[in-house]
Amino acid sequence: xxxxxxxxxxxxxxxxxxxxxxxxxxxxxxxxxxxxxxxxxxxxxxxxxxxxxxxxxxxxxxxxxxxxxxxxxxxxxxxxxxxxxxxxxxxxxxxxxxxxxxxxxxxxxxxxxxxxxxxxxxxxxxxxxxxxxxxxxxxxxxxxxxxxxxxxxxxxxxxxxxxxxxxxxxxxxxxxxxxxxxxxxxxxxxxxxxxxxxxxxxxxxxxxxxxxxxxxxxxxxxxxxxxxxxxxxxxxxxxxxxxxxxxxxxxxxxxxxxxxxxxxxxxxxxxxxxxxxxxxxxxxxxxxxxxxxxxxxxxxxxxxxxxxxxxxxxxxxxxxxxxxxxxxxxxxxxxxxxxxxxxxxxxxxxxxxxxxxxxxxxxxxxxxxxxxxxxxxxxxxxxxxxxxxxxxxxxxxxxxxxxxxxxxxxxxxxxxxxxxxxxxxxxxxxxxxxxxxxxxxxxxxxxxxxxxxxxxxxxxxxxxxxxxxxxxxxxxxxxxxxxxxxxxxxxxxxxxxxxxxxxxxxxxxxxxxxxxxxxxxxxxxxxxxxxxxxxxxxxxxxxxxxxxxxxxxxxxxxxxx
RNA sequence: CGGGGUGUAGCACAGUUUGGUAGUGCACUUGGUUCGGGACCAAGGGGUCGCAAGUUCAAAUCUUGUCACUCCGACCA
Numbered sequence: 001x002x003x004x005x006x007x008x009x010x011x012x013x014x015x016x017x018x019x020x021x022x023x024x025x026x027x028x029x030x031x032x033x034x035x036x037x038x039x040x041x042x043x044x045x046x047x048x049x050x051x052x053x054x055x056x057x058x059x060x061x062x063x064x065x066x067x068x069x070x071x072x073x074x075x076x077x078x079x080x081x082x083x084x085x086x087x088x089x090x091x092x093x094x095x096x097x098x099x100x101x102x103x104x105x106x107x108x109x110x111x112x113x114x115x116x117x118x119x120x121x122x123x124x125x126x127x128x129x130x131x132x133x134x135x136x137x138x139x140x141x142x143x144x145x146x147x148x149x150x151x152x153x154x155x156x157x158x159x160x161x162x163x164x165x166x167x168x169x170x171x172x173x174x175x176x177x178x179x180x181x182x183x184x185x186x187x188x189x190x191x192x193x194x195x196x197x198x199x200x201x202x203x204x205x206x207x208x209x210x211x212x213x214x215x216x217x218x219x220x221x222x223x224x225x226x227x228x229x230x231x232x233x234x235x236x237x238x239x240x241x242x243x244x245x246x247x248x249x250x251x252x253x254x255x256x257x258x259x260x261x262x263x264x265x266x267x268x269x270x271x272x273x274x275x276x277x278x279x280x281x282x283x284x285x286x287x288x289x290x291x292x293x294x295x296x297x298x299x300x301x302x303x304x305x306x307x308x309x310x311x312x313x314x315x316x317x318x319x320x321x322x323x324x325x326x327x328x329x330x331x332x333x334x335x336x337x338x339x340x341x342x343x344x345x346x347x348x349x350x351x352x353x354x355x356x357x358x359x360x361x362x363x364x365x366x367x368x369x370x371x372x373x374x375x376x377x378x379x380x381x382x383x384x385x386x387x388x389x390x391x392x393x394x395x396x397x398x399x400x401x402x403x404x405x406x407x408x409x410x411x412x413x414x415x416x417x418x419x420x421x422x423x424x425x426x427x428x429x430x431x432x433x434x435x436x437x438x439x440x441x442x443x444x445x446x447x448x449x450x451x452x453x454x455x456x457x458x459x460x461x462x463x464x465x466x467x468x469x470x471x472x473x474x475x476x477x478x479x480x481x482x483x484x485x486x487x488x489x490x491x492x493x494x495x496x497x498x499x500x501x502x503x504x505x506x507x508x509x510x511x512x513x514x515x516x517x518x519x520x521x522x523x524x525x526x527x528x529x530x531x532x533x534x535x536x537x538x539x540x541x542x543x544x545x546x547x548x549x550x551x552x553x554x555x556x557x558x559x560x561x
Numbered sequence: 562c563g564g565g566g567u568g569u570a571g572c573a574c575a576g577u578u579u580g581g582u583a584g585u586g587c588a589c590u591u592g593g594u595u596c597g598g599g600a601c602c603a604a605g606g607g608g609u610c611g612c613a614a615g616u617u618c619a620a621a622u623c624u625u626g627u628c629a630c631u632c633c634g635a636c637c638a
Contacts, residue, residue: 012587012599013573017631037630092637109638143562143636151637200638209638218637313635405638437638473597508598515598526597535597 001466002488002500007044010513020216022448023148025457029517031465038145038153040441045517048465050156053440054135056187056462057158060180066131066160071113073137077103079112083416094139094153106139111202111409111435114161115417122431124422125165129173133160135440147216149445150401156441162434165421167410170432174408177436181210181404188443189460191450193400195221197232198301202435204409210438211400212446221400222382226393233397234301238378239387243350248365250333255362259328261294264362268353275353276346276366278330280315280338283307287319287338289330291373293345294353296380306341306377324357331355331363332371340373343380403443409433457518458539461559466499468556469519471510473526475502483532483549484525490553496560498523515539521559523552 001008011028018024018034026032031046042050058068077095080086086093094106107113114132121127138157145151162173185192190212197209209232211221220233231237258264261277275294280287288307290298303312320327323337331354332340346352351365363370384396411430414420420428451458461467468491472484481502488500499519501510507526514522524535524544535544536552547555 009571009588011572016567016573019632034630138638140638144632144634146632157638197638202638207638402638439638471597506596506598506600508596508600510599511597512599524597 001497002502004502004504010516018148020147020150020445020449021452022150022445025448025452025516026148026445029457031517032149038142038151040149040152040154042441045465046444049444049459049463050440052463052465053188053444054156054158057135057184057438057440060183060187061133061158061160061177063183064131064176064180066133066177066180068133068135069117070134071107071110071117071136073107073139075105075107075113077105079116079417080105083112083413085112092141092143094141107136108138108140109157109202109435109437110134110136110159111161111413111433112417114435115413115419115431115433118161118163118431119417119419122163122419122421125424125429128421128431129162129164129169131160131162131173131177133158133436147445149441150216151218152441155439158438158440160436162436163419164432164434165423165429166432170408170410170434174406174434177434178208178406181406181436181438184438185210185212185404187462188447189451189462190403190443190447192403193221193223193230193398195219195230195232195400196235197405198234199407202407202409203412204407206408208406209400209402210404210406212403212443212450213398214401214446214449215399216449217399217401219400219402221398222395223398224388224391224393224395227388227391229388229390229393229395233381234299236382236395237389238345238380238382239389239392240345240348241387242348245350247367247369248351250366250370251364252356252361253364254360255329256360258362264353265294268362268364270353270364274349274351276332276349278325278332278355280320280325280327280330282313282315282319283309283311283339285319287315287322287325288312288341289323289325289332289335289338290341290343290379291332291346291354291371292343292380293349296343296345296383299379299381302377302379303341306375306379326355326357326359329355329357329359329361331357331366332373333357333363333366335372339375341375341377341379342371342373344376344378345380346371347376401442401446401449402439403446404436404438406436407434409435452518455512456516459518459520461520464518464520466519467496467560468498468521468523469514470498470500471507471514471522471524472500472502473507473510473524475504477529480525480529483529483534487523487525487534487549487553491556494553494557496556521556523549523556525549 009030014024015027033041135158142153164170192212195209197207199207222231222236258267265272265275272295276291277294279290279298347368354363354366356363386395388395414431419431423429474480491498520539522537532548534549534552537544
């Protein structure tokens with residue numbers, strides 16, 4: 001592409017409404033433009049990168065024998081009502097009426113429709129297994145779009161679905177696609193971790209997430225410094241460690257005006273880890289009081305599973321008044337009028353601090369024998385330094401951007417969508433399904449988050465919009481012009497399209513732009529053109545290498561392989 | 562959905578307190594000088610000041626409403 005007379009622009013200043021590095025750089029480089037909150041245009045450069053990523057995904061998916069197809073985005077609401085997910089998605093699903101007043105939705109994910117497509121093929125066990133995928137636009141009306149392409153309302157997802165006759169078959173196909181995902185993210189050059197995760201609104205048997213490591217990630221990954229244990233914080237299991245202290249006698253102490261657990265710990269000069277705090281919550285309109293160690297956080301996913309509910313909220317004063325709890329001084333001793341749930345860890349603690357259910361008082365040296373409760377379970381988040389559930393090492397956290405997700409769905413959707421096959425005993429059996437997603441635009445943003453510097457983007461060669469850029473220093477010097485054009489033509493003939501900066505701009509502008517848009521290799525044609533000499537430089541390098549034009553061309557060809 | 566912030570030229574912003582001709586930098590056009598790391602000088606072009614109603618002789622500025630964008634939270638694959 002020659003920049004003269006092309007659609008190409010860059011911005012010298014950061015946009016004022018983008019927070020993330022990736023969003024800012026992609027906008028400044030002219031890769032994307034926001035059209036409204038969480039909805040972006042992919043401009044020519046951005047579209048090339050998007051396509052390059054899609055091609056890598058396509059190659060690896062095709063290798064597994066997965067077949068590509070294309071589903072509609074616009075669907076009757078009925079599919080999601082049949083599967084029972086219409087209510088789950090709620091207002092995050094875009095909805096509209098057609099001219100006959102029928103309710104249509106824009107698809108947020110396509111398990112239902114793939115089940116319908118699969119039913120055309122599946123009659124007997126002999127029709128299984130197989131797998132299908134598509135790359136298609138998905139719509140989710142996010143309450144808060146954020147971070148450029150990372151959390152958006154309209155996005156392209158590669159979604160794949162496997163169909164098997166039993167769990168053994170699912171395991172086999174799952175493993176194949178899992179490996180393809182590793183190949184994809186390895187080829188994209190992303191630093192990522194695979195973690196176990198909650199199945200959430202998808203349901204099913206198992207969920208694993210591919211998480212790009214990034215400080216702006218919205219998920220917390222729990223990792224072990226000794227073994228390869230990894231888990232999303234939302235489902236990470238907690239190993240309890242018994243205290244070896246001798247039990248002391250419980251004692252009431254005054255803690256005037258010390259309401260938060262941090263204030264109490266400081267006032268009593270006691271480690272937060274030797275305290276127990278209360279969380280007063282509203283579960284289905286009833287007061288539930290949760291007790292966890294003072295330095296931990298309540299894990300809503302675990303609580304929802306333990307209690308079998310979809311939603312928990314903070315309790316208001318009216319609800320709290322149904323018990324004898326005193327805000328700031330609530331403890332699990334002699335507490336009445338609420339369902340009391342304690343974290344199992346508390347049973348392993350000794351001589352800890354609890355609220356006394358009396359304004360201005362706490363107990364110290366409380367022990368498990370002193371407290372009473374209705375339910376006990378794992379309800380808290382792990383914290384850094386906790387014991388690894390696999391090897392006993394210590395765990396630490398990293399932040400991740402979820403770029404891929406794989407689910408063993410089981411028979412949830414096949415049963416709901418009436419997808420059955422006949423087995424060799426003439427019995428009807430539900431098809432066993434798996435589903436597998438990759439957010440293509442989000443992956444692009446994650447790559448930028450991981451690969452950039454002060455001067456701009458840095459694309460890996462395989463996904464760069466152009467692998468090499470030619471900077472023509474003086475477009476009035478015929479020798480330079482001819483050499484630059486010769487190099488351009490030679491590379492085109494090799495099937496490598498360069499971006500050729502032939503604009504009437506000063507050299508500095510051309511260098512800055514080439515760096516901002518992150519072109520991996522640069523050939524500069526300048527003063528030495530009369531001796532057939534050019535400068536070659538990688539985007540990541542700080543020095544030029546002088547060589548002949550022939551050597552530069554060969555270098556590019558070699559690095560593109 | 563709760564709480565804050567911002568809407569003025571393609572981009573980034575000032576002007577709003579105290580109403581009185583629409584401004585600055587970048588970008589763009591023309592001429593000149595310069596020209597291998599975001600040049601300089603000069604002269605230009607471009608804006609229903611988010612939208613609507615109101616107050617006023619007069620509104621970017623005051624009032625009310627409304628829309629959009631955004632941050633923190635809630636929520637979320």
